[in-house]
Amino acid sequence: MIFDDIDKKLLHLLQQDSKQTNKELSLKLNLSVTAVYERIKKLEREGVINKYVALIKKEKIDKSFIAFCHIKLIQHTQEYVVKFEKDVANLEEVVECFHISGDYDYLLKVIVSDMEAFREFMVNKLTSINHIGSTHSMFVINEVKHTTAIRV
Amino acid sequence: MIFDDIDKKLLHLLQQDSKQTNKELSLKLNLSVTAVYERIKKLEREGVINKYVALIKKEKIDKSFIAFCHIKLIQHTQEYVVKFEKDVANLEEVVECFHISGDYDYLLKVIVSDMEAFREFMVNKLTSINHIGSTHSMFVINEVKHTTAIRV
DNA sequence: GGTGAAATTGACAAGAC
């Protein structure tokens, strides 16, 4: 799919605030309400817009502790890898998991309430997954930037 | 603020799909439409729900290349740190930036179209920010998990 | 805390330019 400037601006606006009415969007884009409506439906149909979600302020639900965990597997057989990825994806504390290049195999982003909860997560959940060789954790001191919006 | 089971379930549902109507939510929660409405408004007022956004499928806009960059600063004076954080936050390719513990000072998540775009980003944007000592980049081979939803 | 009905406003479909 090819995007014109209006599509790009529309995607930008919807990534900032998806609760804007089509009328508000039409004013910002100098378009009619129907035109906005049609463009959005097209973007949804094509799968460009994946879904609409509510974003929660972590601090308000006592989930202010962020850690990144590097993980190295013992072995890299197909079976081990598939099992590990499935198990990790099922852990609710893990919000992101990437297979990466470099010294370690995986990088996980973990969100919990505090260091004690993180310790429990490591001992009871993460390291109870088999095939994990070594881990290395880094703790977030300060979240400088975090956005879900990607420039089109 | 204290959450009962209905609040938790409501937050869970809205983090999955914020475009559900209050009627749909009322059926899932065994509540009246107005009760759902009031609970959502309260969560918005209290700042628990931060905002509503559209999520875009990276692949559809040719932004499939993810990299993590470790960065160490030359110096750590107040002035240098503030300037660096401000400059990095303004880079559109940087979607996340954390001040972290460990060998490096910062961890950046960068999203671009391909390795060539990443190279350009490093040469023209990131390393043109002053005070950067050393960097170490890891490339994402596969995105195993990525969610914006946090368990309440 | 919750409901149900009325008023307002936006979403959506059909047809014309």
Next chain:
DNA sequence: GTCTTGTCAATTTCACC
């Protein structure tokens, strides 16, 4: 591909339990 009109369904308010 965009605009206008008209209908329907949603959100929002209010009186009440």
